[in-house]
Amino acid sequence: MALARIRWAGTGEFTLTELRVQLHEGLAIVTSMVVQAVLLTFVVLLARSILPYALIGAVLYSVFMLGQRVQNEAAYIRIDHKLSDLYHASPLSAEGYFVGMSAGVLLAYLPPILVLAVVLELVAPLGAVATLVLIATAAALWLFTCSLGYVISTFFRDNRAIWPYASLITSAFGVLPPVLYPIRFLPGYWHPIAMLLPTSSAACLVEAAQGGLVALSAPTLALGAVALLVEAVGVFLFALYWARRSAQER
Amino acid sequence: MSAEALVARDLTKTYTLRGGITVPALRGVSLTIHPGERFALLGRNGAGKTTFLRIASTLLVPSSGTVEVFGHDAIGDPDSVRPLLAVVPQEGKPFFHLTPREQVYTYLCARGFSRATAKARTEEALEQMGLEEVADRLSVTLSGGQRQRTVVATVIATEAPLLFLDEPTIGMDPFARRGVWETFRRLTRRGSTILLTTHYLDEAENLAQRLAIVERGRVLVVGTSESLKQQVGGTFRVSVGGGSRIRPQLASFGNLVEDGEAVHVIVGPERVQEILALSVREGLAATVGPVTLEEAFLSVVGHSINEES
Numbered sequence: 267m268a269l270a271r272i273r274w275a276g277t278g279e280f281t282l283t284e285l286r287v288q289l290h291e292g293l294a295i296v297t298s299m300v301v302q303a304v305l306l307t308f309v310v311l312l313a314r315s316i317l318p319y320a321l322i323g324a325v326l327y328s329v330f331m332l333g334q335r336v337q338n339e340a341a342y343i344r345i346d347h348k349l350s351d352l353y354h355a356s357p358l359s360a361e362g363y364f365v366g367m368s369a370g371v372l373l374a375y376l377p378p379i380l381v382l383a384v385v386l387e388l389v390a391p392l393g394a395v396a397t398l399v400l401i402a403t404a405a406a407l408w409l410f411t412c413s414l415g416y417v418i419s420t421f422f423r424d425n426r427a428i429w430p431y432a433s434l435i436t437s438a439f440g441v442l443p444p445v446l447y448p449i450r451f452l453p454g455y456w457h458p459i460a461m462l463l464p465t466s467s468a469a470c471l472v473e474a475a476q477g478g479l480v481a482l483s484a485p486t487l488a489l490g491a492v493a494l495l496v497e498a499v500g501v502f503l504f505a506l507y508w509a510r511r512s513a514q515e516r
Numbered sequence: 517m518s519a520e521a522l523v524a525r526d527l528t529k530t531y532t533l534r535g536g537i538t539v540p541a542l543r544g545v546s547l548t549i550h551p552g553e554r555f556a557l558l559g560r561n562g563a564g565k566t567t568f569l570r571i572a573s574t575l576l577v578p579s580s581g582t583v584e585v586f587g588h589d590a591i592g593d594p595d596s597v598r599p600l601l602a603v604v605p606q607e608g609k610p611f612f613h614l615t616p617r618e619q620v621y622t623y624l625c626a627r628g629f630s631r632a633t634a635k636a637r638t639e640e641a642l643e644q645m646g647l648e649e650v651a652d653r654l655s656v657t658l659s660g661g662q663r664q665r666t667v668v669a670t671v672i673a674t675e676a677p678l679l680f681l682d683e684p685t686i687g688m689d690p691f692a693r694r695g696v697w698e699t700f701r702r703l704t705r706r707g708s709t710i711l712l713t714t715h716y717l718d719e720a721e722n723l724a725q726r727l728a729i730v731e732r733g734r735v736l737v738v739g740t741s742e743s744l745k746q747q748v749g750g751t752f753r754v755s756v757g758g759g760s761r762i763r764p765q766l767a768s769f770g771n772l773v774e775d776g777e778a779v780h781v782i783v784g785p786e787r788v789q790e791i792l793a794l795s796v797r798e799g800l801a802a803t804v805g806p807v808t809l810e811e812a813f814l815s816v817v818g819h820s821i822n823e824e825s
Binding site: 273275276279280282283286287288290291343346347348349351352353354355356357358359362366513514515516 | 570573574575576577594595598599601602603604605606607608609610611612613614618622623625626627628654667670671674680
């Protein structure tokens with residue numbers, strides 16, 4: 267019933283609006299890959315054997331960072347520009363505003379992610395199955411991260427207050443878990459926990475699909491797949507509900 | 517659509533802050549705004565104007581009370597109301613990385629206008645706001661007044677039946693403000709209804725056909741600018757420089773509005789001579805003029821503050 271009430275009015279047009287906004291900030295798009303490029307350089311120089319893991323991780327980490335960009339953008343235009351009022355008090359649906367913003371950010375930042383994917387294909391070519399798993403897990407991760415970012419953005423009244431949380435979330439989901447490094451570096455009892463995080467489960471699923479990169483049991487991988495799917499869909503549905511609710515403050 | 521553009525009944529809103537502290541922002545506001553009307557909400561900072569406007573424009577849920585916009589329930593069914601309205605938010609800014617032309621055009625597209633209509637209305641709105649010369653510059657490079665005009669252009673281009681304008685001319689120069697007023701008049705002639713808040717009393721006097729003064733979450737008076745002036749006890753203002761020295765005597769003539777050492781006495785024509793004579797006897801300079809909306813506002817709000825305290 268709740269799903270039937272979701273309104274998508276204006277989603278496509280707001281996607282184009284957000285894309286225009288993001289494309290005017292070309293430098294931000296280019297520099298979005300600096301951290302990943304530096305990391306990959308270090309990996310090539312110091313630990314070349316984990317380069318395939320780092321490349322798969324860099325693609326997924328970049329997708330995860332899209333949610334942080336949505337979080338910052340949503341908070342900025344609501345708190346500093348009050349533009350959310352302009353758009354919420356209009357026929358553009360609250361769901362369309364959230365999804366359009368997420369899609370616009372995705373389209374703007376997709377080219378550098380594709381460049382990383384091309385580098386991955388050149389350095390450590392993925393098989394067909396692993397490529398499909400990468401696309402599927404990246405899509406699920408995008409749903410999760412944009413939803414999380416948008417929901418978090420609604421809780422703050424001051425942009426500066428968001429910064430520490432953004433740093434915490436990036437570390438908790440992108441840096442600490444085995445996204446950019448092999449899961450075998452972690453003690454075995456950490457593996458199920460890592461599989462509960464959408465970022466590390468996505469990385470492990472791709473590595474598992476690329477035979478031999480990771481040696482995890484079938485139940486552990488199944489746990490990762492289910493967790494990723496449930497978290498992505500669950501958080502996305504909640505974000506749709508929350509977008510509507512927060513468009514009319516309590 | 518129903519006969520009235522907006523009907524608010526017994527609206528209350530109480531904010532709960534950290535530590536459980538409650539702040540009543542609206543305390544039973546009822547207002548009716550007619551179709552095609554330009555209506556101004558006046559009040560001090562924190563009086564409740566923006567809270568009212570946000571509730572009426574579906575952006576905030578009240579603690580109690582109802583709002584109907586053209587007969588639709590703005591609180592329970594905001595989706596039915598949103599196509600009918602557009603909002604200039606207080607301190608709103610355009611996307612800094614869009615040009616004014618892109619800002620207006622993309623907003624209209626997001627509201628569902630066809631590209632051809634959006635393009636035509638964008639050009640018209642930019643012209644009305646005097647933004648043609650900067651229409652293709654990124655908004656981040658514009659002055660504060662130009663940014664504000666961009667936001668106003670974005671909203672007026674919708675020609676929505678009900679426009680909520682929260683301090684729409686803040687930061688604009690006097691020429692730009694007058695241009696905006698003329699645009700608002702044109703919009704209401706075409707059938708739109710305008711509810712605005714402003715701290716510029718000359719703006720309210722020039723623009724609004726009716727106005728309401730809000731103080732501490734309550735509506736003190738509703739009426740025309742002229743009726744409001746008449747409610748404060750007279751049509752003349754006698755300003756006595758240094759009049760605070762003889763305040764008790766001046767208070768016996770009529771309502772006082774204090775302005776530092778000066779005191780303005782609001783009276784009918786029959787008492788003007790007496791006050792001038794008193795001022796001369798006391799060696800104080802005095803001038804006479806018509807009551808302004810500002811004095812009426814200060815008098816009404818001042819009385820309310822005195823009564824509450």
